[in-house]
Amino acid sequence: MNSTTVSSKPQLLRRVFVWELPVRYYHWLNAGCILVLIATGLIIGDPPAIMTSKEAHSSYWFGTTRFIHFVAAYIFLFNFLFRIYWGFVGNKYASWKNFIPTNRQYFKDMWNILKSDIFMTKGYNVHTIGHNRLAGFIYFMTFIAFGIQCLTGFGLYSAMSDWWLPNLFSWVPYLLGGDFMVRTIHHWATWFFILFTVVHVYLVFYHDYVEGHGEISSMGGGWKFIEEEIFKRKKKIKNSNL
């Protein structure tokens, strides 16, 4: 097994304020929107057979489903835009630098996390306070997926709206050769969100279980609990935002 600095001797833990309130709000709003968008989206893609003898005017469930999708979509968009903004003004754990690989060390760290956390083979443990490099990079991919979903979603929506905001996206179908392709991408991308959610939730539990830093509750209260020893080591590395 790999080296670990932790011993069974009780550790002194330092409380670190990692996730500021806006990040936590953002996170849960985002998670909620995504769950709603996945659910309503899949229904839009393949509606269930509901046999009814009602007249069309007395039912609107499909329209309502779409309405919810669009409401969630707007919230999702603004929330996402807010998070981009916060990436520049928030604390170092929220900074955009966590997500975008800027040097070789970033990739090296990612590879080590893959080895130690995912494949559980040899490798050194990278102790992090905020996101680890791999998580950060995956969130970066996720943000790109957010972008794709917003572009394609609002690209489709632009045909249904007269408002200038959705119409900012009306070039998307032209670029992609028509609504059909836009919709296809939108639908395929949905599966990225589903897979991400499942893996992400698992990994949050995993980290909490294996590291004991209070990972799960950190998205509630904002606090993580880091070994004093690690904390001191981190302090020596200048400009570390880990």
Added chain:
Amino acid sequence: MLTEISTQRKTYYEELQDKGYSRRDFLKFCTMIAAYMGLQSSGAAQVAEALKTKPRVPVIWLHFQECTCCSESFIRSSHPIVADIILDKLSLDYTETLMAAAGHQAEEAMQKTMKDHYGEYVLCVEGSVPAGADGVYCMIGGKSSMDILHEAAAGAKAVICWGSCASNGCVQAAKPNPTKATPIHKIIKGKPIIKVPGCPPIGEVMAGVLVHILTFDTLPALDGIGRPKAFYSKRVHDSCYRRPYYDAGMFVETFDDENAKRGYCLYKVGCKGPSTYNACGIIKWNNGTSYPIQSGHGCFGCSEESFWDNGPIYERMVNAGGFGIEQNADKVGMVALGVTAAGIAAHAVATNLRKHKVVDELIAEGKQSEHELKKD
């Protein structure tokens, strides 16, 4: 722009004046023409009148890789009817489908228009141009369609691309596009190009585009990819009379079922109306008689780019290339989800095996604290 065709072009009379002929010469010429055509003496006055009025806009209509259904659709226009268009509104100087002349005489007619009306004629193109094998997959009069298109486009005021063939390549451009069928806008640059997609476009839409040019002396306003906004700015879905059933979630599950007989929405049997821009639901077909959805079949998106490759007609989702007919995004997604779940389960088991030392230490540490608490 286009306007100038009819306002700037000189009449025959004006042309004669320019060349130094007098009014007397002109009238003599008219009498001669009238006699030549076997008309009574009053005919000369009519001839003079006609030659003093504006000429009709000359049109050259080329036929390449096509099925000619665009021409067929055009002659189905009911307002205006085609007889009126070709006798009174424009001068259809070349179209292989209807013209009397053949062979050299046909070629001559086209050359004459290209020369006499250089910069003034409207070029209509039906069909795509095969770019494969030096253009041998479509040859007319021993020339390749590629050469003919370039030659005819040179002096055209504007180019109208009839149908999906000329606008996006249509069926012959479907995978694997063995002849490299190419739409016109990818070949001709630097000319106003109007795309009128549809397989075929609605006859009244075709006539409407021409009539717009002739009546308002301008090209119709085009959208981002060159289609007249007048006919392509709305989705079939937005004007569909079955739309309330869509919103109500009442769908035809299979053809000729009870729901089909009640006219429910065709979304689940593959209707592509939600992603198709065309005027079918509004103008309808053949003088408003019906349109695909009204006759029980979904729209399959015949005016959209590469609609032939947009998945099976009777399904809404696009297939994943190489996965076979059955595989769509959801099926692939389900499999991926299953694999992920299995991976997570395996990882969880492995964690407890391989990381048990780390976890054990954490637990021991916790127990230690608990123990120490008790000690005090």
Added chain:
Amino acid sequence: MARIVVDPITRIEGHLRIEAEINNGKIEEAYSSGTMVRLIEEILRGRDPRDAWAFVGRVCGVCTTVHSLASIRAVEDALKIVVPPNAELVRNLMFCAQNIHDHVVHFYHLHALDWVDVVSALKADPKKTSEIAQSISHWPKSSPGYFSDLQKRLTKFVESGQLGIFANGYWGHPAYKLPAEINLIGVAHYLEALEWQKEIVKVHTIFGGKKPHPNFLVGGMACSISLDDSSGINAERLAYVHQLLKQAKEFVEQVYIPDLLAIAPYYLDWGAIGGGLGNYLVYGDLSTSSYTDTQNYKFPAGAILNKDLSKIHEVDLRNDSEVQEFIPHSWYEYAGGDGVGLHPWKGETKLNYTGPKPPFDHLNVEEKYSFLKTPRWKGNAMEVGPLARVLVGYASGREDFKEVVDSTLSKLNVPATALFSTLGRTAARGLETILVSQWALEFYDQLIGNIKSGDTRMANMEKFKPETWPASAMGVGHTEAPRGALAHWIDIEDQKIKNYQLVVPSTWNASPRDLEGKPSAYESALKDTPIADINKPVEILRTIHSFDPCLACAVH
């Protein structure tokens, strides 16, 4: 000896080139070449068989419907799907509407200008024209005022100096024989037919949603019958169809046929020109019960060889030694070489252009010279089309055929042998249109009767889902397209199209020579045609147009 080229042949569908050797004022040899290819058979590979009708429908926008019909029948044959009677009847009605439309448009807009001199019509006396018109039919638009207004309009048009589609025609050519008055009637009905033709196609719009290219469905038709609902086929829709069919019959009987019979007497010499092969092939269609019930076809199937009307040969589309396609003069290659003929279930479509590089003056007819393959039936070159159908119907002793044929022969006072000619082909097209416009009303009544009896089924969806299909299946579907016998062969494997082959009427007629150098119908019919002026070969147009060429069909 002179080699003349007519390319483009206009007033047809598609890109056809004729090269002819003229000797002593007659055609000695003629070569027919199709010069545009799309390779739709290759594009179909790997696709959903249920979608094939839409792809092959786009083979042709002139005979739209016939390929779609052959296609769904081929798939239904492969998957053993039984179609409800209402769907069969609706398909028959669409067949009839297509046939009538295609023939009328062909006669007036594609063929008439070979016989009718538009410019001569300017000299007609409107009063005399009116008298002639009223003597040949009851058609209401035949007053002197009507014709003189038309003439004025025409005059104004000609005077404008912009002759549009009439520019550069062979006007004034000595081969034009009609009096000015009949020419004027011809022009009048050219315009009327142009307006009328957009009506009859509404039958397709009602059942198939649009025209050209109406929608079809494997298993039936998508237009449900809903007598108690505003959606689908109800009393209003049916009445609309009835009205259109009645109007069509009226137009055929009062305009098309009278014109045909008024023009023909001036061109009886064409009853001895352009006969060609003398072999005729018909697959048959239009059953009163079910498509699979070949005994009840209104158009009986069969083959006639060497003009011998006393023997009708049976035709079997599944027999691999009957219908075969050859490529000795076609720009393709077969894995087995150029010496073999392939039955369509084993058909191959691999392009290999070996002709001259454009621009060129002449094709090398000794080698490959066309994008059409060369189909043969038991090794014989066959003519397909209205003449073949009329002859097979006539030779089968069918009363309705006998009646129209005999009465026409006696009206024109010509022997039955005049049928084997350019004029015979053009006349046969008219005669079958009379029959089809009558049958259409019978099918309509049958449909009403069926619905009345309580059967409102329009589609059988039991085997629509690919999961219900066998791992592999082969099928063939046929019909009688306006231009002749049409069949599609499909090979389905793992729910996808493995091979799809069309053998099309114009492929039979317009194809290049075969292995033995035997010409197909066009080339054979042009032989010995007199050409008065090699610079204005209107005679070539007459015979070629009598077949109603469709080259998009022929090559596909």
